[in-house]
Amino acid sequence: MTTPTRQPTSDTLPIRPILHENLDDKIYASVRDMLVSGQFAPGSRIVQEDLAASLGVSRTPLINALKRLAQEGLLEWIPRRGIFVRQLDLAELISLFEVRECLEPLAAELAAPRVTPAEAAEMQAQWQAMDALPDTDESHRAFVDLDRRFHWRLIELAGNPYLASAMGPVNMLAAAYLHGTPRPWSDTVSDHLAVIEALSRGDAAASGEAMRRHISQSLEALRLESPVS
Amino acid sequence: MTTPTRQPTSDTLPIRPILHENLDDKIYASVRDMLVSGQFAPGSRIVQEDLAASLGVSRTPLINALKRLAQEGLLEWIPRRGIFVRQLDLAELISLFEVRECLEPLAAELAAPRVTPAEAAEMQAQWQAMDALPDTDESHRAFVDLDRRFHWRLIELAGNPYLASAMGPVNMLAAAYLHGTPRPWSDTVSDHLAVIEALSRGDAAASGEAMRRHISQSLEALRLESPVS
DNA sequence: GTGATGAATTTTGTATTCAAAATTCTTAAT
DNA sequence: ATTAAGAATTTTGAATACAAAATTCATCAC
Incomplete structure (x- = not known):
């Protein structure tokens, strides 16, 4: 490491995407796999706190993961109502x-x-x-x-x-x-x-x-x- | 309202999607429009707290909106580094x-x-x-x-x-x-x-x-x- | 016994807080 | 003057806290 290739400093995209995994991503992958492998009953409700507890994380990063899964269509998120496992006909x-x-x-x-x-x-x-x-x-x-x-x-x-x-x-x-x-x-x-x-x-x-x-x-x-x- | 059509109670998807707008969605729409109309310099960095302050909301719902925009490709989110306005070549x-x-x-x-x-x-x-x-x-x-x-x-x-x-x-x-x-x-x-x-x-x-x-x-x-x- | 009304509980939506990581700034050494 | 090292600051990542909304449960009237 003799050449300290300086990162472009401000207002520019750093060169490498870097894969500094955060909790969101890990939880996302984990819940996604549970869903894909059919570990939740289709149509059943997901309670944030329960799932957070069972995964050993707080609600904050779990919510991010669930939001993403909802956007992708695996979950149905109904505001102030709950989060449900999608069921495709x-x-x-x-x-x-x-x-x-x-x-x-x-x-x-x-x-x-x-x-x-x-x-x-x-x-x-x-x-x-x-x-x-x-x-x-x-x-x-x-x-x-x-x-x-x-x-x-x-x-x-x-x-x-x-x-x-x-x-x-x-x-x-x-x-x-x-x-x-x-x-x-x-x-x-x-x-x-x-x-x-x-x-x-x-x-x-x-x-x-x-x-x-x-x-x-x-x-x-x-x-x-x-x-x- | 004489017929109180009861919602299916538990473990079933409620019938209508409902559009109970939450802050996430409003912020999402607002930031998306700013991006689409070119109000941010391409490649520039977005500081969560600054944008939150300028929109008059806290960081929490803003983060949700930004995550979604990142997933859709309008923003680039680099963990522990920052959030940048995507620039397409x-x-x-x-x-x-x-x-x-x-x-x-x-x-x-x-x-x-x-x-x-x-x-x-x-x-x-x-x-x-x-x-x-x-x-x-x-x-x-x-x-x-x-x-x-x-x-x-x-x-x-x-x-x-x-x-x-x-x-x-x-x-x-x-x-x-x-x-x-x-x-x-x-x-x-x-x-x-x-x-x-x-x-x-x-x-x-x-x-x-x-x-x-x-x-x-x-x-x-x-x-x-x-x-x- | 059935249905409605209201209190209690649960759960969500959002703000705040705190720690860890990264960046910037300052200072010192060559 | 330039570079390097370390302190100070900024900013993100994640947990906690709290209020608002919805659901459940119990009570009471018919």
Whole structure:
């Protein structure tokens, strides 16, 4: 550290974002995970003080986290009334997938020229392995997890921060409320492999198109489903 | 009030969202408008206590509002460092328009079957009137305002809450940082009239396509622009 | 027994307070 | 004169405190 690279002093954005984690963020992540993994009964009320106590923090940072979750749609905050765990009906899930159908292909298009051959090969291997797995609870979890990581990775690769922040809540809600896949595994796997194939060729249009087909088929399956899973 | 329609009592979502405005929301709206109308120097730092004092509120609700604005991308919140007014460069504006190019056509598609002939006629009249206006500062404001209302109305008509919440921040950022239109007025007007024509026919595909052309041409114009307006 | 009225309790919304971290300013040394 | 070190100040992060609103509970009238 011989060069004390001076920070720009005032009225300028410091260079590095820094990740000085504060309590808000930790509580946010923690409550979000509880919600996504279904640890609260849908529709149930959250009492600030109780949850604060059970997390061992004060109400102040908890409120910040809850406000954020409410903004993202996982909670419903009704002023002077209370905070409730959102419950999505089928119509809302469909609305959610209409947005996904639009944004996921964009992610794939933008990601196509940025995927390295090595990463494409790795993705392909992972999904091919998935196809061989037995239908246990364990592999179900692995499947859902790989699915989430796959879609999120494409968004990262796309390198468009506004796409990422638009997709964040959408994917979270989808994860929280879609506890079973709407279609058989093997269909999902072959869809993903088609996307990966197009990505590995760096073909943006084909990648987007393959992704659009994938999501729109999930959407079709949803439209045929019964009200609640 | 002879029928005291009892609210569902516990562990259920009350029926109506209610709009019991709290300080957070009022401060949020107020600071957002200040930011959008360019009342803070881009990149400048916001000191919580100063702003709280100038608004006549305490830091607590202000912080909530600022957190929300940071999440939406209008502010940059760096923990233990400060809060700064975001400054978008051209690359970020382009990223923003890539997302718009994707979502606005969806809004138009979904809105098409829901637009009444009366509303379509009104929109058409408004935009035709715009075309005749002289190039003054006054009519510039009117133009920007009508543009914002037009796009937002389609999103409302689309009736997809997730589309709306994805578009909210995107449109706000676009409004905040796009202080001039990237293309000549008359082009924008004819684009919009084309969209309205398709909408009035209830043709979802054509509406979406017209909207996509509109946004993608703005995007093209942006790509040719110099770094800052 | 049913329903309404009002008191008691709970819970939220906001302000205030305090400690920890960062920045700025001052002073001293080379 | 320039740099470095340390003290003073500012500002943020988080807890606590308090008032206003809503809910619950108990009592009483019919």
